Amino acid sequence: xxxxxxxxxxPGCIPATLVSEHVAKKIKSNLRFSVPTVHCAACIAxxxxxxxxxxxxxxxxxxxxxxxLGVQADDSISETQIAEHLNALGFAAxxxxxxxxxxxxxxxxxxxxxRLAVAGFAMMNVMLLSVAVWSGATDxxxxxxxxxxxxxxxxxxxxSGQPFFKSAWTALRHRRLNMDVPISLAIVLxxxxxxxxxxxxxxxxxxxxxxxxxxxLLIGKFLEHKTRGAARSxxxxxxxxxxxxxxxxxxGQAVSRAVSELxxxxxxxxxxxxRVPVDGDLLSPTAQMDRSFLTGESEEIEVLAGAALQxxxxxxxxxxxxxxxxxxEDTTLRRVAAMVELAETGRNxxxxxxxxxxxxxxxxxxxxxLLAFLGWLAASHDVxxxxxxxxxxxxITCPCALGLAVPAVSTGAIGKLFSTGxxxxxxxxxxxxxxxDLAVFDKTGTLTRPGFDVTTSxxxxxxxxxxxxxxxxxxxxxxxxxxGTLGPQMKAAALExxxxxxxxxxxxxxxxxxxxxxxxxxxxxxxxxxxLRIGGSRVRKIETTETLRDGAKTAVAALQKAxxxxxxxxxxxxxxxVDIAHQLGVRDIQASVRAEAKLERLKDLEKQGYKVLMVGDxxxxxxxxxxxxxxxxxxxxxxxxxxxxDIVMLRQDLASIPLALAVARSTVKLSRQNFAIAAGYNxxxxxxxxxxxATPLLAALAMSTSSVxxxxxxxxxxxxx
Amino acid sequence: xNVLAVLIPVSLILGGVGLVGFLWTVRNAQYDDPEGSAARIxxxxxxPTD
Numbered sequence: 001x002x003x004x005x006x007x008x009x010x011p012g013c014i015p016a017t018l019v020s021e022h023v024a025k026k027i028k029s030n031l032r033f034s035v036p037t038v039h040c041a042a043c044i045a046x047x048x049x050x051x052x053x054x055x056x057x058x059x060x061x062x063x064x065x066x067x068x069l070g071v072q073a074d075d076s077i078s079e080t081q082i083a084e085h086l087n088a089l090g091f092a093a094x095x096x097x098x099x100x101x102x103x104x105x106x107x108x109x110x111x112x113x114x115r116l117a118v119a120g121f122a123m124m125n126v127m128l129l130s131v132a133v134w135s136g137a138t139d140x141x142x143x144x145x146x147x148x149x150x151x152x153x154x155x156x157x158x159x160s161g162q163p164f165f166k167s168a169w170t171a172l173r174h175r176r177l178n179m180d181v182p183i184s185l186a187i188v189l190x191x192x193x194x195x196x197x198x199x200x201x202x203x204x205x206x207x208x209x210x211x212x213x214x215x216x217l218l219i220g221k222f223l224e225h226k227t228r229g230a231a232r233s234x235x236x237x238x239x240x241x242x243x244x245x246x247x248x249x250x251x252g253q254a255v256s257r258a259v260s261e262l263x264x265x266x267x268x269x270x271x272x273x274x275r276v277p278v279d280g281d282l283l284s285p286t287a288q289m290d291r292s293f294l295t296g297e298s299e300e301i302e303v304l305a306g307a308a309l310q311x312x313x314x315x316x317x318x319x320x321x322x323x324x325x326x327x328x329e330d331t332t333l334r335r336v337a338a339m340v341e342l343a344e345t346g347r348n349x350x351x352x353x354x355x356x357x358x359x360x361x362x363x364x365x366x367x368x369x370l371l372a373f374l375g376w377l378a379a380s381h382d383v384x385x386x387x388x389x390x391x392x393x394x395x396i397t398c399p400c401a402l403g404l405a406v407p408a409v410s411t412g413a414i415g416k417l418f419s420t421g422x423x424x425x426x427x428x429x430x431x432x433x434x435x436x437d438l439a440v441f442d443k444t445g446t447l448t449r450p451g452f453d454v455t456t457s458x459x460x461x462x463x464x465x466x467x468x469x470x471x472x473x474x475x476x477x478x479x480x481x482x483x484g485t486l487g488p489q490m491k492a493a494a495l496e497x498x499x500x501x502x503x504x505x506x507x508x509x510x511x512x513x514x515x516x517x518x519x520x521x522x523x524x525x526x527x528x529x530x531x532l533r534i535g536g537s538r539v540r541k542i543e544t545t546e547t548l549r550d551g552a553k554t555a556v557a558a559l560q561k562a563x564x565x566x567x568x569x570x571x572x573x574x575x576x577x578v579d580i581a582h583q584l585g586v587r588d589i590q591a592s593v594r595a596e597a598k599l600e601r602l603k604d605l606e607k608q609g610y611k612v613l614m615v616g617d618x619x620x621x622x623x624x625x626x627x628x629x630x631x632x633x634x635x636x637x638x639x640x641x642x643x644x645x646d647i648v649m650l651r652q653d654l655a656s657i658p659l660a661l662a663v664a665r666s667t668v669k670l671s672r673q674n675f676a677i678a679a680g681y682n683x684x685x686x687x688x689x690x691x692x693x694a695t696p697l698l699a700a701l702a703m704s705t706s707s708v709x710x711x712x713x714x715x716x717x718x719x720x721x
Numbered sequence: 722x723n724v725l726a727v728l729i730p731v732s733l734i735l736g737g738v739g740l741v742g743f744l745w746t747v748r749n750a751q752y753d754d755p756e757g758s759a760a761r762i763x764x765x766x767x768x769p770t771d
Contacts, residue, residue: 040760041760041761041762041763041764044757044760044761044764045764045765062757063753063754063757064754064756064757064760065753065754065755065756065757066754106753110747110748113747113752114744114747117740117743117744117747118740121736121737121739121740124736125732125733125736128732129729141725144725148729152733
């Protein structure tokens with residue numbers, strides 16, 4: 001993007017003429033938009049044809065799976081203008097930040113798909129040749145078939161098996177065992193043994209077993225990658241939706257810059273309703289800030305010139321200017337990252353079910369194979385036959401089913417949760433969530449909706465219509481809440497000379513009388529909050545209350561019914577917390593808790609033996625989210641908090657929390673069942689292999705039936721309610 | 722059994738053609754938007770969309 005100005009998120013802040021006319025009409029790099037409402041073929045045609053008719057747009061392509069639009073355009077048209085064209089076509093569109101989004105293509109997924117395709121091709125060809133051998137091909141024919149199988153199998157295993165070899169090597173280097181170690185060993189030994197046998201014109205070659213093992217396990221790896229990829233891409237899109245640009249004042253002119261390019265000492269303009277991008281000192285005389293993301297306090301705070309503002313605060317008053325004191329990595333927001341990293345160690349050292357299974361399974365199988373070799377060697381003194389039997393033990397012990405046991409279930413579970421608006425961000429999140437026995441909720445922004453509810457019942461119809469008229473003239477959150485409540489019910493009174501007084505309120509004239517809506521102290525009232533004055537009458541208080549999020553009650557009730565006690569841990573005042581807790585039926589409340597204290601409180605609960613689920617959205621919750629046994633955050637949370645949480649809730653509804661818990665529990669149950677199924681197959685197959693009766697045909701049968709059973713059992717996770 | 726000398730290469734070549742075809746579709750980004758591809762077939766050919 002050569003012209004930073006044209007990509008401004010705030011077209012009002014910058015004069016449109018700044019879009020330099022003398023710059024040559026270069027094609028911008030692919031601009032991308034999130035278009036959540038596109039859903040059919042007609043939508044695709046409407047958007048693509050509608051945009052191509054706009055001068056300056058070279059190409060437009062909708063991706064229906066991602067609900068995203070890519071546009072190639074000249075410099076003559078800005079992102080906001082394209083978004084407006086899309087709005088005119090009937091589709092809400094949001095520009096996405098290119099850097100935060102990354103590329104749409106998924107090179108890792110493609111590489112896996114290639115390996116999978118090659119393994120599948122080789123497996124089918126070798127299987128055909130093997131069928132001929134099993135049905136009785138002998139002598140030269142058998143040797144020829146083995147030779148062809150070998151020429152196909154060796155390069156294919158070397159290419160397709162790489163993901164397993166790499167993972168096994170990494171694990172071994174760190175002196176650990178994972179499932180890929182026995183898998184790699186089985187594949188390599190099967191191919192090596194079969195090569196040796198083919199040279200000796202032996203009867204048994206396991207080329208087909210080695211290839212089908214690779215193929216089945218690659219299916220598991222690919223499925224896992226796809227579901228994780230979908231969740232990852234959705235999470236990236238959330239942060240790409242955030243505005244990563246700010247307006248810098250240079251010689252009195254506002255210039256749009258990327259937040260990453262801001263420097264200490266820059267004078268930065270923060271429009272009304274926007275987040276402060278960096279830490280800084282306030283230059284404007286006064287400002288009203290919403291610090292709920294940082295501290296959990298639900299009420300606005302008035303600050304004076306010179307006050308330190310922190311990145312992440314929201315400007316509730318008129319546009320303000322600040323001088324940057326810390327940018328980039330040094331801002332308060334970033335410093336929390338250090339705290340998160342420290343708190344996260346517990347989560348990273350959690351041993352997953354698959355890892356625990358591998359730690360038991362790998363030594364047992366390797367020991368069995370070794371014993372089989374030594375036992376047969378002692379009994380028969382035939383090295384070749386003993387080695388053959390040992391390899392047969394390794395291949396027949398169903399590493400395939402074991403390798404699929406967890407990924408097949410978690411893939412289904414993550415996919416199911418994704419379709420209900422839950423993004424699973426961490427690999428072991430579901431297993432940890434299943435163990436949870438206590439839930440801690442943040443209040444502001446988590447149990448409550450961002451915004452207020454307004455009570456206007458004490459006012460007459462005329463007073464209400466005046467209130468609505470005043471509220472519609474302002475962008476302040478309380479005004480917006482009033483307009484949202486009263487707007488659908490009535491028409492606003494016709495007001496004259498409407499004027500917004502920054503940092504105070506709105507005033508106007510109604511039938512010659514002065515009417516005012518604004519801060520209570522501006523109106524001279526003796527209460528705090530928001531007041532309304534009509535003419536000479538006394539100031540009336542406009543009661544604002546926090547509203548519960550949809551589904552908060554159902555979620556809390558369902559958790560309590562499932563035997564999981566619910567606590568509230570908030571940075572807000574006690575009275576505000578008690579009111580919300582009372583509505584939800586929660587008795588354990590801790591109010592006025594700072595960020596560090598939240599983490600300490602969690603650690604205390606953990607010491608008492610609880611496994612805690614933390615649900616929160618603010619910066620003050622970030623460390624707690626990272627330190628809890630499992631954690632969830634709504635998508636309205638700050639980027640930092642979302643990144644610290646295991647699961648992000650895309651819908652504005654908390655009712656999905658009990659579902660997540662149910663799915664997590666059934667994921668663990670089904671994974672255990674799958675291990676049991678694999679163990680059951682082993683109990684039949686191992687004695688056969690130890691006795692020396694294993695044949696390549698038997699190995700192929702055991703491998704495919706156990707894999708199919710495990711996959712079929714995994715499907716059941718989709719039926720959880 | 723001499724027929725094997727013909728049949729085996731033939732089967733391998735046919736399988737190989739399928740594999741190369743599949744690799745081409747992967748490289749050609751044909752799996753990046755499966756829902757979109759399913760919907761685009763309904764679009765009218767007379768109106769240029771691309």
